[in-house]
Amino acid sequence: MAAPSTIGQVRDVFPKLGEITDKVVFGDVWERKGLAKRDRSLATVASLVTQDAPDQLRGHLWRALDNGVTKDEIIELITHLAFYVGWPRAGTAALVAKQVFAERKV
Numbered sequence: 001m002a003a004p005s006t007i008g009q010v011r012d013v014f015p016k017l018g019e020i021t022d023k024v025v026f027g028d029v030w031e032r033k034g035l036a037k038r039d040r041s042l043a044t045v046a047s048l049v050t051q052d053a054p055d056q057l058r059g060h061l062w063r064a065l066d067n068g069v070t071k072d073e074i075i076e077l078i079t080h081l082a083f084y085v086g087w088p089r090a091g092t093a094a095l096v097a098k099q100v101f102a103e104r105k106v
Helices: 006-010 015-026 037-051 054-066 071-085 087-104
Strands: none
Touching: 006 015, 006 054, 037 054, 037 071, 037 087, 054 071, 054 087, 071 087
């Protein structure tokens, strides 16, 4: 189960970007043995919260849930980050997460 990624939504116009995303990001980086996919998901979600990247965050929240990160852990992560990245970014992330939780029924 996965939400459409931002790259997935533009793949018809940017096929090379889609190919690179599939082969390098998800085919190589995400498959490395140094970190579990669950840990990669936590790091990626945290990074996207700090960048105020709600469109990308949505897809990676779906991926995080698929990779075993729990709703409670995501809530705690965003709450923790609020003190380091600021209330507006945490607020945006919280809204996106709330929508994903509703979509996923978690």
